[in-house]
Amino acid sequence: MQGIKTLGQFIIEKQNDFPYAKGELSRLLRDIGIAAKIVNREVNKAGLADILGSAGTTNIQGEGQQKLDVFANTQFISALTSGGECCIVATEEEDEFVPIDSPVSKNAKYIVCIDPLDGSSNIDVNVAVGTIFSIYRRKSVDGVATLQDVLQKGTQQVAAGYVIYGSSTMMVYTTGKGVNGFTLDPSIGEFCLSHPDMKIPQNGNIYSINEGNYVHFPTGVKKYIKFAQEEDAGSNRPYTSRYIGSMVGDIHRNLIKGGIYIYPTTASSPNGKLRLLYECNPMAFIIEQAGGVASDGFNRILDIEPTELHQRTSIFIGSPDMVKVAEDFMVEFSSEKNNPLNHAINLNGTAVAS
Ligand code: AHM
Numbered sequence: 001m002q003g004i005k006t007l008g009q010f011i012i013e014k015q016n017d018f019p020y021a022k023g024e025l026s027r028l029l030r031d032i033g034i035a036a037k038i039v040n041r042e043v044n045k046a047g048l049a050d051i052l053g054s055a056g057t058t059n060i061q062g063e064g065q066q067k068l069d070v071f072a073n074t075q076f077i078s079a080l081t082s083g084g085e086c087c088i089v090a091t092e093e094e095d096e097f098v099p100i101d102s103p104v105s106k107n108a109k110y111i112v113c114i115d116p117l118d119g120s121s122n123i124d125v126n127v128a129v130g131t132i133f134s135i136y137r138r139k140s141v142d143g144v145a146t147l148q149d150v151l152q153k154g155t156q157q158v159a160a161g162y163v164i165y166g167s168s169t170m171m172v173y174t175t176g177k178g179v180n181g182f183t184l185d186p187s188i189g190e191f192c193l194s195h196p197d198m199k200i201p202q203n204g205n206i207y208s209i210n211e212g213n214y215v216h217f218p219t220g221v222k223k224y225i226k227f228a229q230e231e232d233a234g235s236n237r238p239y240t241s242r243y244i245g246s247m248v249g250d251i252h253r254n255l256i257k258g259g260i261y262i263y264p265t266t267a268s269s270p271n272g273k274l275r276l277l278y279e280c281n282p283m284a285f286i287i288e289q290a291g292g293v294a295s296d297g298f299n300r301i302l303d304i305e306p307t308e309l310h311q312r313t314s315i316f317i318g319s320p321d322m323v324k325v326a327e328d329f330m331v332e333f334s335s336e337k338n339n340p341l342n343h344a345i346n347l348n349g350t351a352v353a354s
């Protein structure tokens, strides 16, 4: 197959970037790639649920139908369990982290944080969804890995990636040496290198945010939205608004075209909606590796010290110039970073307690 490089070939080739690598990380990435193909197959059939039997019912073979996010969770945990390179999976789908208790995983040194199927409310309407994952080396050297092994800063990630199940299916990942994208060729069932060394444009003209929540946004975000909508030929404004409501889809598009994705704090979610460990950290690592910036509005996402498994954060992520301007608005209109009144200001500009 001249000219085609599969994900498997690429991973093995890149192992040489790490002189002491024993192949464990490569196998872990391979396991995630395999589970992603299985999830892709099911996501592609999602529209047939009414014919085949919807979630919670029994299909014609007498097998129970699972919701796709539950199915994806099971697939990734099972691939990581049989692969043997991972000792803990922390997933959006489970309240507690999942220790991998298999003889092969006993001495495994990696932790995987994963959102198996993000944006899953989009599945029913045939809109892009994604898987987001983050890989850490366990901190403890022996014994049973604990929550402390999971609660690491984003800067400690050894790899991160996402899979987008869209008009085509892609896996994009980084091991800290740039970002590469692979498109699934369904005819051969392989992810093939299609987007080598991805770089986000320094600036862009797309802003992605759920503007329906405008009234509940901090003042800095409101001001940034108004700035984005102003006419200014020099800076290519007004910008274009694009919001899929699927973080992977919105950030993937902005990575290629240039843009900013914002999910700020709101009155009802004073810490933001998205999760640090398996949504924001991996996307931040990828975007930084592609030359972009990821911030909570004030500080770098990757520097946040996690204290909880399902911790949330606000996020401003994308083209460096755009994130910088948005951060400037946040700083200018915030007298104090954690002032809750700043997180809930109604249209009259009157602060309301959140
Ligand atoms: P989920 O983990 O429940 O799927 O939620 C995460 C998703 C993101 O993919 C998306 O960007 C965001 O939630 C959309 O939220 P909203 O509907 O509030 O705009």
Ligand code: MG
Residues within 6 Å of the ligand: 092, 115, 117, 118, 119, 279
């Ligand atoms: Mg999610």
